[in-house]
Amino acid sequence: MKKLLKQKVLIPILALTILLTGSAFKTFNNDFFEIAKQIEIFTTLFKELNMNYVDETNPGDLMDNAIKNMLNELDPYTKFYNEQDVEAERIKRTGDYTGVGAHVKILKEKLVIIEPYKGYPADKAGLKAGDEIIEIDGQLVANYKEDAGNLLKGVPNSSAEITYVRQGKTAKTTVKRSEIEIDAVPHFSMINETTGYIVLTKFNQKTSQQTAYALKDLKAQGAKNIILDLRGNPGGLLSEAVNVVNLFVPKGQLVVTTKSKVKKYNRTYYTKNEPIDTEIPLVVLINGSSASASEIVSGTIQDLDRGVIVGSRSFGKGLVQRSKAMTYGTQLKVTISRYYTPSGRCIQALDYWNKDKKGNAVRVKQKDYNVFKTKNGRQVFDGGGVFPDEALENTKNSxxxxxxxxxxxxxxxxxxxxxxxxxxxxxxxxxxxxxxxxxxxxxxxxxxxSFETETEKSLNKVLEIAKTENLDDDIQRDYNTLIQNLNQSKIKALDDxxxxxxxxxxxxxxxxxxxxxxxxxxxxxxNNEIKKATEILENPTKYKRYLN
Structure with a gap:
């Protein structure tokens, strides 16, 4: 038994050692001794723990937890992916997979349909948002230890027998799996006779191609203005962000620069193709959920004074990741660099290398923002996402x-x-x-x-200290009054x-x-943002005023 356990332990250790004794040492020669020392400490500890712990251990789970906890100390974008995770990342990148055609999610330990895609198998089978899936092909979801959503994927034209609960009633349906194509541009149309509207929800391998098609189609329909909606777009492929900018700016234009401690990751990205239209008036919509590649597009359009940005401040992700293939089909997605828009600004909002007492990344303070200039000399700032040219207060999440x-x-x-x-x-x-x-x-x-304010947290701390000093009798009455007042403020906050x-x-x-x-x-x-964007585009003088 010990021999078998030892073999299980040594395999991941050997894989880790091979990984870290390869290209990593070539890049970080100065850290050679320290890295080697820490590997030796870790492998010795891992071996002794698994061989001597009182209960049976699972080396795979221990290693998985060790890796993920180590990465948690860095930033939320540096991640380790097992084989199932790698497939999920591939789907994000390509937009294609075989399944039932629905967004599913684990909510409160239940597998729930979040959104069925129109015309796809789940929709045709009658499944709706809010349905809780409890069994798939005889497998109880509650007893399935892995990601139960993977049970919905399979071979094209294969059937999935699904048992679900809707509004307290249990029902069954059969769904025939098919190839699912997730569009980067799920919608484009004319808002009025002169203004076209393009919704861009992700930056996968189809993004620039689908955006180009939408732009050409809308121009053929008579569009003299364009609204590009990036609200809620979490980003994706940096190269596709460059290509989307290229649709509106000339060939050879600097879009983004990446800077890293590793020289080979220091790169400049220029537009490589002939644009579709460099003159058409453009408004880009963003909000607090527009991140990464969305911010490259909106930030570059702003820096080049190519369009007007409308909405609320973007998320503020100025970091670039790259996937590294590892042993046994696993991957590491690692933050390799920061990116900078043409004006030279990095819009990273959270400082993951400086954390508060609770271990949370510190937000860059507004007083520490640096000023940069757009092509026309307008002031823009780094450190807190992309700030819109026309900020709509009611779109900012409180x-x-x-x-x-x-x-x-x-x-x-x-x-x-x-x-x-x-x-x-x-x-x-x-x-x-x-x-x-x-x-x-x-x-x-x-x-x-439940919603606990910072004020409540501070009051609770004061009360705890008062208890240790035997001062809580009088303070408790005042505390209860303050909490009651705070609860009233919360109700008011909902109304506000x-x-x-x-x-x-x-x-x-x-x-x-x-x-x-x-x-x-x-x-x-x-929609208020679209109304504002349309208003700006229909007034050429006002539009130009934003850019000058």
Whole structure:
């Protein structure tokens, strides 16, 4: 038994040693001794732990946890991927896979349909957002130790027998798997006779090709202006960001520079192709969830004064990752460099190399932002994402909004609303009411939603200290009063952010009736950012004023 265990231990150790004694040592000669020393300490510890621990150990799980905890000390983008994770990354990069055609997610230890894609197998089989999948091909999801979502993938035309729960009732359906193509540009259309609208949701291998097709098609329909919607786009391939910028700027233009401690990663990226249109007025929409490649596009367009940026400050991810193939089909995605837009700014918002007492990355303070100049001499800043030229306050996520978003409440309320309002036929004429918002606040109180302010955290700390000093009797009364007042402030905070919360609720509810495609059509009629963008584009004098 010990011999078998020893073999299991030595295999990952050998793999790790080979990995770290290869190219890493060539790059970091100065650290040779320290790296070798730490490898020897770790391998000795790993061997002794597995051979001598009182209970049976799982070397694979221990190693997996050790690696992931080590990487957690760096930044959230440097990750280790096992074989299943590698496949998920491939899907993100290419946009193609074989499955049922639905976004699924583990919510509160349950496998839930987040969004069925219109016209794909899950949709055809009648599955809807909010359905909890409890069994797939006889395999109980609750007993499945790996990612249960992988059970939905398989060979094209194979069938998946699915048991699910909807509104407390159990049902079954059969879904025939098919090849799924995830579009980078899920929607483009004309907003009015002169303005075209392109939604770009991710930067995969199809992004620039699909964006180019949309731009050409809209111009053929008579578009004299373009709105490029990057809201909620988390980024992806840097090369595709360069190619998207290239659609609007001349060949040979600097787009982005990467800088690293490893010389080979210091690169400059220029546009390589002939553009489609360098003159057409352009507005780019961004928000707090626009990150990475989205920020390269919006930041470069801003630096070159090629278009007007509208919305709220972007996420602020100025780091570049590269995937490194490792042994046994695993991968390491490692942050290799920072990127800089044409003006020379890096928009990284969080400093992962300096953390607070709780281990959280420190946000770059506004007083530490540096000033840069656009092509026309306008001031832009680094350190906190891309700041829009036209900032819309109601699009900026407040603390309470972020807390609500991080919970499941908006999704669950949308599910509840959909099944309680099955008679809605024309979604474009629909609108959430004050009564609906009041119902949402009541719904919040019935869930596990909790929102602890920094003030509460400080008060709790004071009370704990008071208890150790036997001063808590009098302080407890004042504490209770303060907490009661804070709870009232939280209720007020919901009302103060009513407009934004109503918008988020509307987006989730609309998708239940008319899918994501219908949501974009709804945006064209009702969305504030699109209205502002259209207003800017329809006034050439105002448009030019932003850029000068």
């Amino acid at each position: 603390t309470i909004t972020k807390a609500v978003l991080s919970s499941q409440t908006i999704f669950d309320f949308a599910t509840k609303y959909y099944y309680n309002n099955t008679n809605i036929t024309n979604i474009n004429d629909w609108k959430l009411t004050d009564s609906d918002f009041k119902e949402f606040k009541t719904f919040l109180n019935t869930t596990e939603f 952010n009513k407009s934004q919360l109503m918008s988020l609720l509307s987006d989730e509810i609309i998708k239940r009736y008319v899918y994501r495609e219908g949501l974009y059509e709804y945006y064209k009629l009702h």
